[in-house]
Amino acid sequence: MSDFWTACLEQIKNDTPRDVFQTWFADLTADVELEAGSITILAPSGAKLRTVRDSYGTTITQYVNRQAGKEMDIVWAVAQSKPQRPFAEHVEENKPDIATTGLLPNLTFENLVEGQANQMAFASALQVASSTHSVYNPLFIYGGVGLGKTHLMHAIGNRFLKNNPKAKVLCVSAQQYTQEFVDAMRLKNVNSERYTEAMRKFDARYRGIDMLLIDDIQSFRDREGTQTNFFLTFESMVPHGKQIVLTSDTYPKNLSEFQDRLLSRLTQGLIVMIEPPEFEMRVQILLQKAERSGINMPQDVAEIIAKRIKSNVRELEGAVQQILAYTRFHQVPVTLDTAKMALRDIFKATATPVTIDNIQKAVAEYYGIKPSDIVAKSRKANLVRARQVAMYLSKELTNKSLPEIGALFGGRDHTTVIYAHRKVTSERNTDDGLKHDIHLLEQRLKN
Known part of the structure; x- marks a missing residue:
């Protein structure tokens, strides 16, 4: 480890609570090229990399730039081998090993805020984590970006492992699962013995466990070979009482380019949604x-x-x-x-206000139609649905009056806007697909 990065960690350690430093910063390493003005920060796992980068990236950048006396280019990457822990304190022998389980020990139920937005997901996750046998299998948690799906998934794994210290638990991202499978498959036409051994190790890693947690399952999209392999993994676990937990950014039936047989398995358990947090x-x-x-x-x-x-x-x-x-x-x-x-x-x-023009463009892009279709007179079912969603969002997210909204939707009467708003309000309570569409559109527009 370079003296430069060691100095950066020393400063962060001095300015950060001990438990926060030990959990998020202590095992980060770095490759520093000071003259070139670049630094590659290495985390022990993909999950930890994403959390540290998103939550502490700005803080780390400021410490790095201050130590360097100039602005540095920062690259984030996963360490190829288990990094040293020069700042780590004594670790209990029975504490879950991140390199083995993929679980981040600080992501627990205890430090996850529960509210109306995640109440159902929280309760379901707690039951899965605390049960002595598989329940809601698989548990499928979906919602927009940054709402706590990954935290909840790690909390399940940590609680389950705490209750069952001898259990075998593995938490990975869908990208990691895919990469490991592809790496094994590349040997198929190179060396048959190495290929056979690589697949044996892959199957043992993913099928000889008690709980498998996979983040961002939507990344399996368009990956025929990976989907086929995961289907076999699923069949080797769920029917035998082994628990699977999945997260996704979309409702499972909206997962495009997924095998029908795999989709049917993903929806056979419990599907819960996490919404944006209330005030x-x-x-x-x-x-x-x-x-x-x-x-x-x-x-x-x-x-x-x-x-x-x-x-x-x-x-x-x-x-x-x-x-x-x-x-x-x-x-x-x-x-x-x-x-x-x-x-x-x-x-x-x-502070930038949401406009009806932005809403119409966002809805059109989301549903794969033209913005002009939103205001046209067509009564095609897919266009009517998109138009009603756009009217609903216009009433919810702007200060325009009903007549003003109607006028901007092809000169329609205000009663049409009232009807659209009531219809979408009613249907989103029973239609999970529509509820998810609105949830994602609101996120995009507010961002």
Whole structure:
């Protein structure tokens, strides 16, 4: 490990609560090319890389640039071998090994805020993690980006392993599963013995376990060979009482280019959705993240941030890290003024109003039609659905009156807008596919 990166870690350690440092920073290594102005930060797993990059990337960048005395190009990558832990404290022998299980020990039920947005998913996950036998198999958790799906999945694995210390648990991303399968398959036409041995090890890794958790299953899209292999993995586990937990950014029946037989398996268990957090939940998330980061955040500051950042948990975590970096660097307390300064770019972006034109374009792109189709007179079912969704969003996300909305939808009467809004409001309570469509569109528009 370079002296440069060691110095960076020393500074981060001095400014960060001990448990936060040990969990997220201690086992990061780096390849530094100071003269070239670049640094590659290496994490022990893909899951940890994504979490650290998204939640602490800005903070790390500031420490690196300050240590270098210039702006550095930062690249994130997964370490090829298990990295050293120069800053790590004594680890209990029975503590789950990240390299073996893929589980991030800090992602637990205890530090996951529960609210209306994730109540069903939270309860289902807790039951799966605490049960002595497989339930809701598979458990399929879906929702938009940054809403806590990965956290909930790791919490399941950590609780299950805590309750069953001898159990074999493996948590990977769909991309990692695919890459390992492709690496084994490449040997098929190169060396038959090596290929046979590689597939034997692959099957033993994924089929000889008690619980398999796969993140972002939508990445199997268009991967025929991987889907076939995972189908066999599924059949070797679920019928024999071995638990599978999956996450996705979309409702399972909206997964395009998936084998029908695999889709039928994915939907045979329980499907739960995580929605964007409501205001009270956002406030609690901010206060909890602030406390864990060693920040004394006043309630009124959390409420102001929660009113401005509405789309996902990851952005809330990023806001806390921005405030942490700003207040530590300038050595000032967290107040409304310092929070607004630290988050001025984020607040400026969220202040941009949603327009009906943006809504029409976003809905058209999402449903694969032209924006002109949204305002046309056509009564084709797919166009009518898209038009009604766009009207619903226009009423929900803009301050336009009903007559103004109708006028911007091809000169339609305000009663048409009322009908569309009532219809979508009613159907989203029973149609999970429509509920998911609206959820994703709202996220895109608010971002």
